[in-house]
Amino acid sequence: MTPLSTLKTLYLFLILFSCGFHAFSQKANLSPLQLAQEAFEQQRWEKALSMLDLWIQDNPADREAYWMRGQAHQYVNKLEEALGDFSSLLTLDPQFAEAYFERGRVRYLLGHYESAIEDFENFLKMPPGETNRVLYKVAPGSNGVSEVTTLQTASAEQAYYHLGLCSIELGEYDFAILYLDEALSLNPEEADFYTEKGRALARLGDNVPAMEAFELALELNPNHLPAKEGLALVKTGGDEVLLSQLDQVVAEGSGNSQTYKQRGFYRMSHGQDDGAIEDFGLAISLDPEDSESYFYRGKTYSRQKKWKDAEADYSAAISLDPENPEYLLSRGQSRYVSGQLEEALADFTQTIALDPDFASGYYHRGITYQRMNRKSEACSELQKAIDLGMEAAVGVWEKVCKQD
Structure with a gap:
């Protein structure tokens, strides 16, 4: 190598070393919060958490730091820690609307349904307005229901949707339907909303409108798996676990018309015609204004080729619901x-x-x-x-x- 080329190589090395040292120097001057933000954007959650821990130790009143750490904890499935972060944030700032929404989601995933409902209701009470804060998607584990939000900003429709989810888990199906109808009034193009409404209707034994809800979901998204599963379950009367639950309610003497109608539908769907006819008859005796019980008993009579009995039940159903x-x-x-x-x-x-x-x-x-x-x-x-x-x-x- 000539002396000239050696000098050029040395010069290039010095330039690269200088640039690297400058970059390292800049990096060293970043605060833990800035390093956390950088790691967060790169989806390096553990790094973000370690930097946020350092920052919050010295800045225990930084609301945005709690907001970021709560979401990072969700990404690594540390839900209890996320709950603590959002609670600390709301103690510092009770008007931080998005934190109510996110804490409600965490509480839903933890099974704290009553307190989750309080959070979503508080979110809805906050003054409406646009926000620049991002709600990062947190993919929940498979829990048999539609996805727990993929939106980028909190919205009233999603709050109502989550209120519906919580109500379903609490067995308050009438309330769930009311909440989901509110969500649908704000956004009638969301398959998840129809699917969960279908699930609530099916739990009440309202199988025809449940099937309609699942079918509407599938019109919007033909590959929506929860809607497909819900529709299949309704068409077959539900699974054996549901049947055992209905039998237990009847055995305890607390069955109502919906209990008997739902068990009748299961029996009808599984070829237990005599038991189905008995159950629909009991449902009718408890609620003679429910057209579906007459309709289902009519279908069961038709399978037995008892045409006059079937026609009488269909006529009764039509008199109650002529449209x-x-x-x-x-x-x-x-x-x-x-x-x-x-x-x-x-x-x-x-x-x-x-x-x-x-x-x-x-x-x-x-x-x-x-x-x-x-x-x-x-x-x-x-x-x-x-x-x-x-x-x-x-x-x-x-x-x-x-x-x-």
């Missing part, structure tokens, strides 16, 4: 099978009048026309069902209407 197309469709099906074609046709026509997009109404009106030898009208109705996406109508149309 329900499912009830009219079911009575029409019962009448169709028992040979009452004119009466069945009237029911299917009324079904379509209530819901012009109900493909099954057109399909059943079509097969009724076909059985009455009114081929032209039958083909027209079947085509409408096909246009509305009913695949089952295609085969019937090809058999009845397709030209040779």
